[in-house]
Structures are given as structure tokens and as C-alpha cells.
Amino acid sequence: MHPLRAYIHRFVALPDEAWRALEAELQPRQLKRHEYFVQPGDTRHEVALLLRGACRMFYPRADGEEVTTYFFFENHLLASYPACLRNAPSPLAIQALEPTELLVFPYAALTRLYDAWPVFERFGRLLAEYHLIGTEERLSEQLLYSPEARYRALLASSKTKIMARIPQRLVAAYLGVTPVSFSRIRARVARNPGPPAG
Amino acid sequence: MHPLRAYIHRFVALPDEAWRALEAELQPRQLKRHEYFVQPGDTRHEVALLLRGACRMFYPRADGEEVTTYFFFENHLLASYPACLRNAPSPLAIQALEPTELLVFPYAALTRLYDAWPVFERFGRLLAEYHLIGTEERLSEQLLYSPEARYRALLASSKTKIMARIPQRLVAAYLGVTPVSFSRIRARVARNPGPPAG
DNA sequence: CTAATTTCTTAGCGTTTGTTAACGAAAGCG
DNA sequence: CGCTTTCGTTAACAAACGCTAAGAAATTAG
Structure with missing residues (x-):
């Protein structure tokens, strides 16, 4: 197709x-x-x-x-x-x-x-709804969790491919922190892979 | 109506x-x-x-x-x-x-x-789209600006009515900070009403 | 392949935030 | 109306973050 x-x-x-x-x-x-x-x-x-x-x-x-x-x-x-x-x-x-x-x-x-075409209108609705719940999820992650917790969640998610193809300074912005701070968070998490998740 | x-x-x-x-x-x-x-x-x-x-x-x-x-x-x-x-x-x-x-x-x-009813489907699409751009705007505010800048933006917006009817600790959560930190930000902004906006 | 650019890490420093705690003010409830 | 609970402010301390800067590593471009 x-x-x-x-x-x-x-x-x-x-x-x-x-x-x-x-x-x-x-x-x-x-x-x-x-x-x-x-x-x-x-x-x-x-x-x-x-x-x-x-x-x-x-x-x-x-x-x-x-x-x-x-x-x-x-x-x-x-x-x-x-x-x-x-x-x-x-x-x-x-x-x-x-x-x-x-x-x-x-x-x-x-x-x-x-x-x-009503079928296109339905597609448009479902597309907007799909993006809405994704965006809302990301917003609530920003409001609920610390930068380190968000990075740990990213590591645990299927979005790990983001990490692979993207310069880390851009991933930092995606998570809402500066590149320098993100580098420190990465070092911290690498030293202590398990908790904390908060 | x-x-x-x-x-x-x-x-x-x-x-x-x-x-x-x-x-x-x-x-x-x-x-x-x-x-x-x-x-x-x-x-x-x-x-x-x-x-x-x-x-x-x-x-x-x-x-x-x-x-x-x-x-x-x-x-x-x-x-x-x-x-x-x-x-x-x-x-x-x-x-x-x-x-x-x-x-x-x-x-x-x-x-x-x-x-x-296709007209309801259209309503559903427009409703989802409307909420999507609102949510995306709020997400990007979280990613782009500091808590103080977000508070100043809230003050300058038409959403000031939020402030009036809502306990401040809930407004703090809405902005993504703790109540104590929000209280400090408020005091800081009250001392210096103009800049900084970043 | 080499040179230039960009990116990542680490450090130092000042600022902001989170946490806990205490006190006073305000608001809800009987 | 008075009591109780919740809420807002302030303080003190530790932790995290942003900024600047410098060196190392990786990528890009010629």
C-alpha cells in the first residue's frame, strides 16, 4: 500500500x-x-x-x-x-x-x-485526538516529574530510538533541560541505574 | 440558546x-x-x-x-x-x-x-484541534520559559481569573512549581514588577 | 585523509528550587 | 460565632540547575 x-x-x-x-x-x-x-x-x-x-x-x-x-x-x-x-x-x-x-x-x-468526504473528516478528528492525548501526556510528565525522572522514563520507553539518531543537546531541549544539565543527569543515572524514579 | x-x-x-x-x-x-x-x-x-x-x-x-x-x-x-x-x-x-x-x-x-451526523464529527474534529493547540502552547511554554517567566505570562494573560478563584497552591502546580517556590516567585515579582521576562 | 566545526563532558560559581518546619492568616464547618 | 482545618508566607539548608569556560571526543566538510 x-x-x-x-x-x-x-x-x-x-x-x-x-x-x-x-x-x-x-x-x-x-x-x-x-x-x-x-x-x-x-x-x-x-x-x-x-x-x-x-x-x-x-x-x-x-x-x-x-x-x-x-x-x-x-x-x-x-x-x-x-x-x-x-x-x-x-x-x-x-x-x-x-x-x-x-x-x-x-x-x-x-x-x-x-x-x-466524511471519512476524511473522521480521519482528521482521530488524528487530532491522537496528537492531543500524546501532547497532554507529555505536558503532564513535565508538570509531575523531575528532569531526571523524565530521562529515566525516556530510557525505559520505546522512544529510545530518539536517543540513537539525535544529538544529545536536542534531546536535552526535548526533556526541558539545558545540554550541560542533561550531561550531568546522564552521568548521575549511569552511576546509579536503578532508582530514584520520582 | x-x-x-x-x-x-x-x-x-x-x-x-x-x-x-x-x-x-x-x-x-x-x-x-x-x-x-x-x-x-x-x-x-x-x-x-x-x-x-x-x-x-x-x-x-x-x-x-x-x-x-x-x-x-x-x-x-x-x-x-x-x-x-x-x-x-x-x-x-x-x-x-x-x-x-x-x-x-x-x-x-x-x-x-x-x-x-457529519456535523457532529466536524464538531469533534474542531474540538480536538482546539484543545490540541492549547495543550501544545502550554507544553512549549513549559519547555521554553522559566517558572518566573511563566508566572509573569500568566499575569499578563486573560487567564488572570484563574488566580482569583483558585487556591494558590493549585496555581503553583498548574505552573509546574511547588507552593513554597511559587510564593517566593510571587514576592520576587511583586518587588520587581517589570522584567525579566525570560 | 586531514582540517575545521560541532558536540559532549567536566568544573566552578551564583541562583533557584525543593524540602522541612514554624508561624500567622484565612476560610470552612458545626 | 467560635473552633478547627487549611492555606500562604518566611526561614534555613541541601540539592539541582543555569551559565560560562575549557578541553576532549566525535562528526562534518573539503
């Missing part, structure tokens, strides 16, 4: 005709290392399926720092969700960490499909 | 017949102070519109602490979103902070309406 159709199929079964309507919108795109899929301020809203490579999402802070908040790998859907949903300039950037291949389509095409 | 219909109307215009289908499911409920709408482990999934009063949402932590992560006031929709969407036991509790009046309906009734 087409990788995008397979992605959607995890949420809804798409009739052939509906799929073809989306397929007609797809455009391949290659990103070099460090090239952008979205830059802060962008108003041309696009969605993409990542076929090969890896990307990071980050927010620029007033002091010039770029705070990385998320990563995308193969068969992830990427977009500036806030920009698309509000139809506003993007507050964030999405940038390739490696040479990356994408399948891109305009967000406006998706909203047209929402109007035309 | 009925307050629930007015709430939904901010997202979609509901035909009379569709509205009546939902209206038939509504049940009023009163909560005393400290009474629960959802308790951790609950499997009977319900949604409610808050008509009068206030509630807090909190996660129980392994050490016994209850970490408050959200508040609900008049004309807010409340539910254990993770529990409803996953059809799993609730990981969190929702508890009345004041005597509270609710209009309750089963989450299963909503999913039936999703099946029966």
Missing part, C-alpha cells in the same frame, strides 16, 4: 476514490541537511509525510535560542499544526536533521477533503 | 434535529465541594458542560501527591479526555472546587452522534 494511505489506514479505511483525491495533491520534495520545511512566519501551510530521514521542530526564543520540542522520523506526518489550524503565520520551524524525503500536500487540500 | 448548544455553536451550526438528539442524552448533576466527577480508574466515561462552579483536574503521583494540571469554569466542557479517547480507565481525577452544577452525557452518546 502507498505509505500515506497506510498511515491513514491506521485511523480509517479510505475508499479508492477518496484516496485518489488526496493522491492527486501529492508532491515529492527533498530536503538537504539543515534545510527547512517550515520557517517561523511562514504562511504557506503544508503537510508532509516523511518517507526517509529525520526532522526536528523548534520554537525560536526571544534571546535567539532555538528550543527543540519534537522529532519526526520515517512515516511521521509533519506540519506546523498551530499555523495550519489557526491559518496564521507559523510560530515554529521544522528543519531536516538529515537528508530527508517528503511527500507534501497543501493543508487547504486536506480541508477540502474534510468538506467532501 | 441552550448553553451547550451555544458552546457547540462556537465550532459548528447544529441543525435542530441534531441538537435534539444530543439534548435527549443530557442529565443534570450537582457536585458538592470536593466531590468527584471522575476518579482515577473510572471506566464509565462521561462528558459534562459546567454550568456553575469550578473544578480542577489532577493526576495522582506515586508518592501520593495530587498534581493539579487544569481548571474548569462556567461553560467549559469537561471529561477525562485520555480515558474517553482510549476507552481505558481514567489516569486522572476531576474534582469540584466549589459547589458545581453539570450537564452530563455519556461519551458513547457522542461517538454515536459522530456516526450519525
Whole structure:
């Protein structure tokens, strides 16, 4: 099955005709290392399926720092969700960490499909709900647990692949600590692999 | 207009017949102070519109602490979103902070309406999207800014009403700090009302 | 393959936070 | 209305974090 159709199929079964309507919108795109899929301020809203490579999402802070908040790998859907949903300039950037291949389509095409096909509307609902519970889980982790506990939870999770492909300073930002502090936490955890989990 | 219909109307215009289908499911409920709408482990999934009063949402932590992560006031929709969407036991509790009046309906009734009425499915999508961008904004605030900066942002926001009706130790948890630390931050900010914002 | 750049670690220092505890104020309850 | 409980502030101490800087290690680019 087409990788995008397979992605959607995890949420809804798409009739052939509906799929073809989306397929007609797809455009391949290659990103070099460090090239952008979205830059802060962008108003041309696009969605993409990542076929090969890896990307990071980050927010620029007033002091010039770029705070990385998320990563995308193969068969992830990427977009500036806030920009698309509000139809506003993007507050964030999405940038390739490696040479990356994408399948891109305009967000406006998706909203047209929402109007035309109830099955797409359902997909849109399930997709938003899926991301919502993931984001809420991550927010509550930030509010409930210490940086060290969050790192231990990351180690114990299936997301360990994040660690493998991503520079550690970006993982640090993902966990909400500075690179220096993250290095100390790593040393601490390596010395004492078991508890504490709080 | 009925307050629930007015709430939904901010997202979609509901035909009379569709509205009546939902209206038939509504049940009023009163909560005393400290009474629960959802308790951790609950499997009977319900949604409610808050008509009068206030509630807090909190996660129980392994050490016994209850970490408050959200508040609900008049004309807010409340539910254990993770529990409803996953059809799993609730990981969190929702508890009345004041005597509270609710209009309750089963989450299963909503999913039936999703099946029966495309306009409800659209409402469900927009509702999830709306909550997603709110949650993502809050997560990125946690990752980007210091506790003091988050408190200053809260002061500058329209959410100042949170401060008024809610015990400060719960606001502290909402910001991701302990009550003692929050008290110090408040004193610091009161001494120096302007910067720093970082 | 080598040179340049970036990344990771470690250290020192000042600041902030968490914890515990005590006291006073405020609010709930009978 | 008075009693009890909860809540907010402050203090003291230990632990953790952010920042700066320097050296080592790894990666990238030519």
C-alpha cells in the first residue's frame, strides 16, 4: 500500500476514490541537511509525510535560542499544526536533521477533503485526538516529574530510538533541560541505574 | 440558546434535529465541594458542560501527591479526555472546587452522534484541534520559559481569573512549581514588577 | 585523509528550587 | 460565632540547575 494511505489506514479505511483525491495533491520534495520545511512566519501551510530521514521542530526564543520540542522520523506526518489550524503565520520551524524525503500536500487540500468526504473528516478528528492525548501526556510528565525522572522514563520507553539518531543537546531541549544539565543527569543515572524514579 | 448548544455553536451550526438528539442524552448533576466527577480508574466515561462552579483536574503521583494540571469554569466542557479517547480507565481525577452544577452525557452518546451526523464529527474534529493547540502552547511554554517567566505570562494573560478563584497552591502546580517556590516567585515579582521576562 | 566545526563532558560559581518546619492568616464547618 | 482545618508566607539548608569556560571526543566538510 502507498505509505500515506497506510498511515491513514491506521485511523480509517479510505475508499479508492477518496484516496485518489488526496493522491492527486501529492508532491515529492527533498530536503538537504539543515534545510527547512517550515520557517517561523511562514504562511504557506503544508503537510508532509516523511518517507526517509529525520526532522526536528523548534520554537525560536526571544534571546535567539532555538528550543527543540519534537522529532519526526520515517512515516511521521509533519506540519506546523498551530499555523495550519489557526491559518496564521507559523510560530515554529521544522528543519531536516538529515537528508530527508517528503511527500507534501497543501493543508487547504486536506480541508477540502474534510468538506467532501466524511471519512476524511473522521480521519482528521482521530488524528487530532491522537496528537492531543500524546501532547497532554507529555505536558503532564513535565508538570509531575523531575528532569531526571523524565530521562529515566525516556530510557525505559520505546522512544529510545530518539536517543540513537539525535544529538544529545536536542534531546536535552526535548526533556526541558539545558545540554550541560542533561550531561550531568546522564552521568548521575549511569552511576546509579536503578532508582530514584520520582 | 441552550448553553451547550451555544458552546457547540462556537465550532459548528447544529441543525435542530441534531441538537435534539444530543439534548435527549443530557442529565443534570450537582457536585458538592470536593466531590468527584471522575476518579482515577473510572471506566464509565462521561462528558459534562459546567454550568456553575469550578473544578480542577489532577493526576495522582506515586508518592501520593495530587498534581493539579487544569481548571474548569462556567461553560467549559469537561471529561477525562485520555480515558474517553482510549476507552481505558481514567489516569486522572476531576474534582469540584466549589459547589458545581453539570450537564452530563455519556461519551458513547457522542461517538454515536459522530456516526450519525457529519456535523457532529466536524464538531469533534474542531474540538480536538482546539484543545490540541492549547495543550501544545502550554507544553512549549513549559519547555521554553522559566517558572518566573511563566508566572509573569500568566499575569499578563486573560487567564488572570484563574488566580482569583483558585487556591494558590493549585496555581503553583498548574505552573509546574511547588507552593513554597511559587510564593517566593510571587514576592520576587511583586518587588520587581517589570522584567525579566525570560 | 586531514582540517575545521560541532558536540559532549567536566568544573566552578551564583541562583533557584525543593524540602522541612514554624508561624500567622484565612476560610470552612458545626 | 467560635473552633478547627487549611492555606500562604518566611526561614534555613541541601540539592539541582543555569551559565560560562575549557578541553576532549566525535562528526562534518573539503
